[in-house]
Amino acid sequence: MIKADLTGALSFAGDFAPVLDEAKQTLARLLAGSAGVDGTGWLKLPEQMSAVVPAVMSAAQRICADSQVLVVIGIGGSYLGARAAIDFIQSVHYNALKKNTPDVYFVGNNLSGEHLEQVIALIGNRDFSVNYISKSGSTLEPASAFRVFKKRLTDKYGSKGAASRIYVTTDAEKGKLRALTDREGYTSFVIPDDVGGRYSVLTPVGLLPAAVADIDIAAMLDGARDIMENGQDEAARYAALRQALYRAGRKIELLVGFEPSLVSTGEWWKQLFGESEGKNGLGIFPASAQFTTDLHSLGQYIQDGERTLFETFVSAEVPRGTITVIADEALEDGLAPLAGESFSKLNDAARQGTKQAHIDGGVPVIELRLPSYTAYDFGMLVQFFELSCGVSALMTGVNPFDQPGVEAYKKNLYAILGLQK
Numbered sequence: 087m088i089k090a091d092l093t094g095a096l097s098f099a100g101d102f103a104p105v106l107d108e109a110k111q112t113l114a115r116l117l118a119g120s121a122g123v124d125g126t127g128w129l130k131l132p133e134q135m136s137a138v139v140p141a142v143m144s145a146a147q148r149i150c151a152d153s154q155v156l157v158v159i160g161i162g163g164s165y166l167g168a169r170a171a172i173d174f175i176q177s178v179h180y181n182a183l184k185k186n187t188p189d190v191y192f193v194g195n196n197l198s199g200e201h202l203e204q205v206i207a208l209i210g211n212r213d214f215s216v217n218y219i220s221k222s223g224s225t226l227e228p229a230s231a232f233r234v235f236k237k238r239l240t241d242k243y244g245s246k247g248a249a250s251r252i253y254v255t256t257d258a259e260k261g262k263l264r265a266l267t268d269r270e271g272y273t274s275f276v277i278p279d280d281v282g283g284r285y286s287v288l289t290p291v292g293l294l295p296a297a298v299a300d301i302d303i304a305a306m307l308d309g310a311r312d313i314m315e316n317g318q319d320e321a322a323r324y325a326a327l328r329q330a331l332y333r334a335g336r337k338i339e340l341l342v343g344f345e346p347s348l349v350s351t352g353e354w355w356k357q358l359f360g361e362s363e364g365k366n367g368l369g370i371f372p373a374s375a376q377f378t379t380d381l382h383s384l385g386q387y388i389q390d391g392e393r394t395l396f397e398t399f400v401s402a403e404v405p406r407g408t409i410t411v412i413a414d415e416a417l418e419d420g421l422a423p424l425a426g427e428s429f430s431k432l433n434d435a436a437r438q439g440t441k442q443a444h445i446d447g448g449v450p451v452i453e454l455r456l457p458s459y460t461a462y463d464f465g466m467l468v469q470f471f472e473l474s475c476g477v478s479a480l481m482t483g484v485n486p487f488d489q490p491g492v493e494a495y496k497k498n499l500y501a502i503l504g505l506q507k
């Protein structure tokens with residue numbers, strides 16, 4: 087289970103007890119469906135999605151059998167979770183590893199022509215399939231990238247062969263992709279109507295790319311279920327402390343991992359909290375960092391800059407990697423006493439030392455500790471953050487499940503390009 091250690095932040099948070107009470111009541115309303123908001127279907131995903139696992143696995147097996155590459159086309163909630171899962175559970179170097187499963191490339195998450203060309207060059211002559219993920223079916227970035235890869239598939243395999251290699255994940259009825267999917271006979275998966283993009287990682291949106299990357303998706307769902315059964319209080323405590331800190335003037339939250347494998351989890355987390363909370367002139371600004379790397383860039387500001395931020399550290403009891411420091415007397419750099427120590431011990435020392443330094447410097451630090459970095463842990467972390475985010479956003483007084491602000495740039499972009507919105 088995830089453990090939230092609040093001791094490094096409580097003294098910055100004013101009177102915490104009433105805020106915790108409020109968080110518990112808000113959670114109860116969210117769970118009971120009486121929070122006055124739509125889009126809470128993600129609460130049931132850990133239960134419901136078990137039924138979809140066999141179909142997802144069979145699609146993943148087909149992709150693994152006939153493709154050396156899976157191209158995942160999607161943006162925002164339609165890609166961030168899958169990328170986070172692969173980096174967190176497998177490796178940030180997943181594509182470069184020798185393995186029996188396809189490389190997974192993410193495209194359609196920007197409008198860079200160069201990025202598309204680079205991915206096309208990386209695929210080369212290899213066999214590939216496409217997973218086009220878009221709830222609306224009309225988002226410019228993935229829709230324009232899909233055209234490129236649909237044509238490449240058709241050129242390589244003919245239209246029937248191409249259709250058999252296109253896997254669509256979209257809305258059941260409403261999205262603009264549904265009609266095309268049915269007409270062309272693409273294998274397809276449903277994003278439930280009451281699940282918004284940033285809450286959809288535990289639907290086929292995240293499950294199919296994860297399964298292709300040899301991730302145990304049933305374990306991911308088990309971890310998420312564990313949170314629904316045993317982790318609600320911990321999620322409410324985290325949400326409450328975020329709010330207490332926000333009300334005490336802390337406007338920025340920095341999510342910190344001590345492993346490169348957590349960087350893309352930070353990207354997913356930023357979207358989850360940013361799109362859920364940042365509304366009506368309110369909300370904590372979500373930022374992320376990787377330590378110790380960023381202690382050599384952002385570290386000065388965190389230690390000594392304006393006192394408007396707080397940090398949330400994410401780490402695990404079971405460390406990643408077993409490599410140790412080598413004894414080398416020729417190197418007169420003062421590190422000789424570390425010979426034989428594991429890098430994970432150094433990393434843990436950095437975590438403890440940084441935490442204390444930042445608290446001493448006036449930065450509240452919340453610590454979230456996972457048992458390990460497995461698929462089960464990832465599922466727990468996802469459901470934990472989603473639950474906390476829903477509660478925290480409701481306590482901010484905004485709707486956690488809409489994103490009206492995203493439309494503003496789209497409106498201008500479409501107008502500049504002469505497109506109907």
Ligand code: PA5
Binds near residue numbers: 225282283361
């Ligand atoms: O969380 C959200 O709803 C958004 O980030 C969407 O996921 C993103 O805009 C992509 O939308 P769509 O899946 O409709 O292409």
